[in-house]
Amino acid sequence: SAVISQKPSRDICQRGTSLTIQCQVDSQVTMMFWYRQQPGQSLTLIATANQGSEATYESGFVIDKFPISRPNLTFSTLTVSNMSPEDSSIYLCSVVDRTLSYEQYFGPGTRLTVT
Amino acid sequence: DQQVKQNSPSLSVQEGRISILNCDYTNSMFDYFLWYKKYPAEGPTFLISISSIKDKNEDGRFTVFLNKSAKHLSLHIVPSQPGDSAVYFCAASLYNFNKFYFGSGTKLNVKP
Numbered sequence: 485s486a487v488i489s490q491k492p493s494r495d496i497c498q499r500g501t502s503l504t505i506q507c508q509v510d511s512q513v514t515m516m517f518w519y520r521q522q523p524g525q526s527l528t529l530i531a532t533a534n535q536g537s538e539a540t541y542e543s544g545f546v547i548d549k550f551p552i553s554r555p556n557l558t559f560s561t562l563t564v565s566n567m568s569p570e571d572s573s574i575y576l577c578s579v580v581d582r583t584l585s586y587e588q589y590f591g592p593g594t595r596l597t598v599t
Numbered sequence: 600d601q602q603v604k605q606n607s608p609s610l611s612v613q614e615g616r617i618s619i620l621n622c623d624y625t626n627s628m629f630d631y632f633l634w635y636k637k638y639p640a641e642g643p644t645f646l647i648s649i650s651s652i653k654d655k656n657e658d659g660r661f662t663v664f665l666n667k668s669a670k671h672l673s674l675h676i677v678p679s680q681p682g683d684s685a686v687y688f689c690a691a692s693l694y695n696f697n698k699f700y701f702g703s704g705t706k707l708n709v710k711p
Contacts, residue, residue, distance in 0.1 A: 526703040586696050590642035
């Protein structure tokens with residue numbers, strides 16, 4: 485399975501600021517996703533990070549609020565822009581390598597608190 | 600509209616007994632199903648999966664059953680251990696694996 489790391493692991497940010505979360509995978513993977521898990525909720529897909537092109541966003545999520553980069557097959561970033569307390573959540577990076585299997589693997593998550 | 604549902608938010612089981620976690624889905628086109636375990640402050644960990652062409656998959660203490668006609672899957676843990684205490688998520692995917700749909704999770708507590 486792929487080994488996924490995320491930075492930072494947690495942060496406390498002020499309202500109106502932005503935070504960029506990094507996701508690094510130890511191998512090249514075909515698909516990378518960004519999820520959000522709000523307190524007591526399920527995992528909600530924010531977007532699919534596409535290598536070399538714009539991310540594909542799910543309903544309710546927009547690029548201006550959650551810009552995503554994926555410069556290569558092992559790395560992606562998610563920025564949470566103009567934060568409000570409602571953005572307090574755990575943000576998770578996940579990958580699927582369809583050349584190996586169909587399981588989806590997750591990073592350890594970034595716990596964000598917005599005050 | 601949530602396409603994957605876990606109707607039991609919590610489950611408590613005695614150590615050594617069987618834990619049965621349930622999951623229902625609405626989309627008959629789902630082709631692949633997965634179970635994840637999540638400890639606090641960690642990302643979900645892949646546990647076991649099953650494709651729609653099977654009705655059972657077993658891995659050690661963990662067995663997943665799929666009933667396509669009922670659009671229902673379940674995870675059996677036998678025997679349950681205190682270390683199994685975690686939140687369990689079921690997930691489903693279409694054939695192209697471009698998107699995974701997650702249930703809301705069931706918190707399992709295995710009592711010593």
